[in-house]
Amino acid sequence: MEDVISQGLIVGILATGIRLATPFLLAALGEMFTQRSGVYNLGIEGIMLMGAFMGFFVTWRTGNPYLGILVSLVVGALMGLLMGIVSITFKAEQGISGIGLYMFGWGLSGLLFRLYVGAITAIEGLRPLRIPGLSDIPYIGTIFFSHNWLVYLAYILVPITWIVLYKTTWGLKVRAVGTTPEAADTLGVSVDGIRYQCLILGSMLAGLAGAYLTVGQANMYADYITAGRGFIAVALVYFGRWSPLGILAGSLLFSMADSFQLWVQVLGISVPYELAVILPYVITIVALAVSFGRVWAPAALGRPYERGTRG
Amino acid sequence: MKEWKKILTILVAVTFLATLAACGGKPATETKKEGETKQPEKIRIALVLPSTVDDMAWSQSMYEGLKAVQEKLGKDKVEIAVSERLGDAVNAGAAIRQYASQGYDIVIAHGAQYQSVLREIAADFPKTTFAYGTGFQTAPNIFAYDPQAQEGGYLLGILAAKMTKSGIVGIVGPVESGDAIKYNNGFQQGVAAAKPDVKVRIAYTGSFNNIVGAGELAKVHMDAGADILTGSSQQAVGAIRAVAERSGKYWLSTDMDQSSIAPNTVLAAQVYHWEKVVEKMVSLRKQGVLGGQHLMLSFADGTLELKYNPKLADKIPQEAKDAVEKARQQIVSGSLKIELPKEQPKK
Numbered sequence: 001m002e003d004v005i006s007q008g009l010i011v012g013i014l015a016t017g018i019r020l021a022t023p024f025l026l027a028a029l030g031e032m033f034t035q036r037s038g039v040y041n042l043g044i045e046g047i048m049l050m051g052a053f054m055g056f057f058v059t060w061r062t063g064n065p066y067l068g069i070l071v072s073l074v075v076g077a078l079m080g081l082l083m084g085i086v087s088i089t090f091k092a093e094q095g096i097s098g099i100g101l102y103m104f105g106w107g108l109s110g111l112l113f114r115l116y117v118g119a120i121t122a123i124e125g126l127r128p129l130r131i132p133g134l135s136d137i138p139y140i141g142t143i144f145f146s147h148n149w150l151v152y153l154a155y156i157l158v159p160i161t162w163i164v165l166y167k168t169t170w171g172l173k174v175r176a177v178g179t180t181p182e183a184a185d186t187l188g189v190s191v192d193g194i195r196y197q198c199l200i201l202g203s204m205l206a207g208l209a210g211a212y213l214t215v216g217q218a219n220m221y222a223d224y225i226t227a228g229r230g231f232i233a234v235a236l237v238y239f240g241r242w243s244p245l246g247i248l249a250g251s252l253l254f255s256m257a258d259s260f261q262l263w264v265q266v267l268g269i270s271v272p273y274e275l276a277v278i279l280p281y282v283i284t285i286v287a288l289a290v291s292f293g294r295v296w297a298p299a300a301l302g303r304p305y306e307r308g309t310r311g
Numbered sequence: 312m313k314e315w316k317k318i319l320t321i322l323v324a325v326t327f328l329a330t331l332a333a334c335g336g337k338p339a340t341e342t343k344k345e346g347e348t349k350q351p352e353k354i355r356i357a358l359v360l361p362s363t364v365d366d367m368a369w370s371q372s373m374y375e376g377l378k379a380v381q382e383k384l385g386k387d388k389v390e391i392a393v394s395e396r397l398g399d400a401v402n403a404g405a406a407i408r409q410y411a412s413q414g415y416d417i418v419i420a421h422g423a424q425y426q427s428v429l430r431e432i433a434a435d436f437p438k439t440t441f442a443y444g445t446g447f448q449t450a451p452n453i454f455a456y457d458p459q460a461q462e463g464g465y466l467l468g469i470l471a472a473k474m475t476k477s478g479i480v481g482i483v484g485p486v487e488s489g490d491a492i493k494y495n496n497g498f499q500q501g502v503a504a505a506k507p508d509v510k511v512r513i514a515y516t517g518s519f520n521n522i523v524g525a526g527e528l529a530k531v532h533m534d535a536g537a538d539i540l541t542g543s544s545q546q547a548v549g550a551i552r553a554v555a556e557r558s559g560k561y562w563l564s565t566d567m568d569q570s571s572i573a574p575n576t577v578l579a580a581q582v583y584h585w586e587k588v589v590e591k592m593v594s595l596r597k598q599g600v601l602g603g604q605h606l607m608l609s610f611a612d613g614t615l616e617l618k619y620n621p622k623l624a625d626k627i628p629q630e631a632k633d634a635v636e637k638a639r640q641q642i643v644s645g646s647l648k649i650e651l652p653k654e655q656p657k658k
Contacts (some may be wrong), residue, residue, distance in 0.1 A: 012534050020527060102505030110363065110396075118365040120548050120572055122555065218523045220552045220572070222545070223363045223396070227521045262531045266481065273487060277517030 007139070009267070014143040018151065021215070021255035023048070023209040024176050025154040027233035030205025036165065036242055037198035038178040038191075038300040039087060042098025044206045045230025046105020047079045051210025053109040056221035057116065060123045065215045066228065069150075069208065072215075076207020079105065080200035091304035102230070110223050117221070125219040126150060150208070150216045155248075157205075162231045162244040173200055178298035181305040191305045206230065226274050230262050239288055241296060250284065257283045316589070354593060355390040357410035359420045360521055361398035366545040368521075369490075370395070372423045372567040376585025380593065389593075398519065404428040411436040413516025417592060419443070423489035429453060433602075440601045442592055445489040452601040456588050458608035458615060459650040460490050460543070460565065461582025462642050465636050466617050467563040468501020470579060471539040472509045472632035474561065481532030483525050483542030483550040484515035491543050494581075497649050498541060505634060512537060522549035529553040532603055533560055539578075548572055563622075570620040580624050582616045583608060611643050632643070 001185030025046055034041045041047075051072035059068035078124040079101065086097040126148035135145040176184040177194045185191050214221045214228070236254065257280035265276050347520040356377060364374040374393065392410065397403035404426055410418045410577065411432060417440045420429055425443045433441045433453050444456035471480045480502060485491050499511050512532065516524040522545075529540055529550035540554050541563040554562045555573035562573065564580035588606055595604065608614035617639060619627065641647035 012531070016527065016534075079581070114363075114365065119365055121574055122552050211477060213523050218526050218549050218552060219556065220522075220548065221550055222522045223366065224520055225522050227518060227524065229523075259531075262514065262528055265534070266511055266512050266528070266531050266537075267536050268510075273484075273515040277515065 006080065011139050013256070015146060016262065017066075017248060017252065017256035017259035018143060019147055019217070021251040022147075022151045022154045022259055023212050023229055024233050024236055024251040024254065025157070025248065026209035027202025027206045027230060028178075028236040028251060029154075029157055030202035030209075031234055031237045032161070032202075032240070032242055032244065033165070033174060033198040034202035035175050035237055035301055036178045037195045038297055038298055038305070039082075039084075039095050039199055039304065040098065040196050040197060040234070040302055041080075041083055041087075041101070041202060041206075042095055042231075042234060043079070043083055043105065044098075044100025044202075044233055045226055045228070046102035047076050047203050047206040048210035048213070048226045049105045049109040049224070050075050050079055051207030052165050052214045052225050053112060053221055054207075055113070056214035059125065059215050060117070061115050063124065065124070065126050065169060068215050069211045071247030072207040072211035073204045076204040076210075077200050079207070081196075083203065084196045084199045085132045088199070088304065089273060091306070094178050094302050106224060113221060113223065119252075120222050121218060121229060122220045123215070125215040126218075148214045158244045158248045165244065175298075177305075180302055181219060181300050185305070194283060195228050195305075199293075206233075209286070235284075239284060239298075242298060250287075253287060254280045254284050266301060314355075353388055353390060354384075354417070354596075355392070355415045356417045356419065356589070356593075357392045357407075357415040358394070359397050359403050359406050359410075359418070360393065360395045361403075361422045361423070361424070362545045363395045364393060366568055367548050367572060368543075368545040368566045370421060370545060373419070373585045375567075376583075376587075376589055377419075379586035380589045383590075384593070385465050397455040398422070398424070400424045400428045404432060407441075408432050411439045411441075415443065416440060417596065419589075426455075438601070440592065440596050442602075444606075445493070447605045449603045449605055451603050454592055454595075454602050454604055454606055456606040456608065458490060458493075458583055459610075459649075460581070460615075461500070461651055462610050463565060463615055463617060464494040464497025464499075465501035465504070465642070465649045466639055467541060467565070467579060467581060468498040468503075468511075469505040469635050469638055470501075470542065470627070470631055471498070471563060472502040472505035473634060474578065474627065475509055475539045476559075477536050477538045478508065479510045479512065479536040479538065481529070481535075481537030481540045481541060482511065482513040483528050483532065483547065484513055484545035485519045485525075485542070485546055486517060487515055493651060494543050496651055500649060501638075504638075516546060518546065519544045520546050522546050525549040526553035533557055539563065551576060561626075568618050568620075570622070574620065574622050577620050578627065579617060579619045582618050584614045584616060587612070589612045608638060609642075611645065 055068040055072040056077045058066045058071045063293050083101050086092045087094045128146055129149045131145045135141040173189050173194050181191045236250040237305055239250035261276040261279040322650050360370040362370045394406045405419055407418055420443045423445045426446050429441050429443050433450055440452055442454040446455040447457050449455045464556035482495055502509050525546040530553050538560050542550055543565045551562050551573050554560045555576040559580045562576050564577050568580040568582050570577035
């Protein structure tokens with residue numbers, strides 16, 4: 001600890017944690033919609049990799065990170081569409097097709113990188129966006145308002161997705177399709193239509209989460225840059241009980257624990273590093289195990305809908 | 312409609328498979344197999360890598376070494392095949408076995424994690440030469456190569472101690488094993504030898520390829536006061552990029568010269584000259600020695616080298632360069648030995 005004042009330490013831990021939670025939040029909020037409609041997409045990691053690559057690639061070529069982010073959204077949508085064709089239209093086993101999508105995304109992003117970039121290259125990504133007034137508040141400004149706008153967007157999406165899911169007709173349809181698709185179908189809601197919309201929306205957010213890694217965090221691309229973050233995002237949806245606030249809590253818990261262990265290691269507090277590294281996972285598992293109530297999942301999760309059968 | 316669906320399914324499946332084949336397989340095969348007509352003097356070398364040939368670190372340095380050997384001995388004399396992304400030793404085992412049964416003369420599994428799987432396979436192919444590293448345990452047909460990474464670590468440690476203004480130096484470590492332990496330990500000793508009051512802080516990401524995580528760790532190091540940073544493995548590129556974003560902070564590289572990623576940030580690098588190691592294995596094999604040797608990479612035999620980034624040469628005071636050079640000569644002459652803690656390099 002020596003020379004670092006504890007206030008600075010706490011600010012450091014919190015500011016780092018806020019930033020680290022961003023890709024999890026973006027991807028998990030998207031996956032929440034997908035799963036709420038009854039489809040689980042394990043291909044998030046692959047979509048993130050493609051979003052990460054395209055975000056990087058377009059930014060590198062055009063010098064415009066906004067264009068890169070836009071393209072990553074489009075690529076995410078396309079991969080969501082592909083997943084939809086396989087798992088909704090053709091009713092393939094969702095777990096398997098999701099893993100297929102992951103491998104597809106990893107393979108394709110690596111291949112495109114080799115063909116069109118060739119060597120690890122740095123880009124000018126997003127700069128931190130200072131918010132007049134807010135960014136100048138001592139401590140609070142550094143913790144919450146010293147980041148780039150994708151970070152703010154991820155947190156703003158929490159209340160927005162909550163409103164969309166619980167207060168709009170579309171959100172009601174999503175929830176209906178995910179729990180009792182036959183009832184929704186009877187009432188004239190297109191089950192497959194809603195599922196396609198959710199899958200594409202979720203995949204766009206996964207693409208955005210990938211772009212955040214390359215354009216907003218690392219400012220470069222290298223093979224397998226996601227390093228498992230897509231799978232953690234899927235786990236956080238379960239942790240968060242398919243609700244935006246739960247996902248926010250899970251993402252923050254995981255990322256704050258991660259940030260904490262990084263600072264503990266750097267400041268040389270003598271803990272075996274193996275223990276430090278697993279801390280975020282352990283805390284998340286423990287929180288999940290001791291948290292009250294039984295786990296609730298969308299009833300039709302993972303089951304393709306076929307008219308005339310009991311879902 | 313049914314027909315259309317069927318065609319689309321097949322199309323999707325084919326796209327999946329094609330991509331997998333293109334990427335999971337051997338994208339970097341340099342020379343096509345020329346049927347069964349094998350020229351007797353042609354040597355076939357297979358390389359199994361934990362990451363990719365363009366990772367700008369561990370894997371790329373070996374790949375470039377292999378390419379240099381091919382260039383030197385002639386493309387018609389050396390055939391190269393590469394399998395990437397096989398960090399998992401069990402999956403790598405399948406590739407290693409396949410290369411051996413396809414009649415490759417030398418199969419290099421580039422990582423410490425392949426040691427045990429290699430021992431198993433090597434016993435079944437007594438005529439094939441296998442190699443791996445970082446390691447030292449050999450078998451009659453297994454070479455173990457072993458970069459003395461602590462030597463360059465020591466030299467870069469001296470440089471870091473001389474260059475730091477904040478008195479804090481940060482190491483972005485991958486996993487506490489093999490090469491990283493040696494490098495980090497040498498680095499700490501170098502710093503301590505040059506300026507005992509400079510603090511060295513070590514932290515690990517717990518992974519070799521967590522590029523974003525390495526970048527975040529580097530940011531935390533810098534937030535906590537470090538102004539000179541270093542670290543090994545392929546994830547280091549993420550840390551270098553993070554360091555490059557702040558002014559007055561510098562990075563010291565190992566494995567290969569990484570200054571192309573951040574020309575204004577990488578001060579110097581310990582470079583591994585794998586081509587000399589590969590060449591040695593090839594010539595030993597020609598003499599009938601299939602393995603059993605512990606091949607060191609060191610400053611003394613030129614397989615390790617210290618390179619300054621010419622663009623930043625004027626940032627380093629002459630006095631620092633002299634101190635590094637003096638230590639380098641002592642290491643080469645053998646009068647200075649960088650000892651590692653007793654339990655190293657044993658696992």
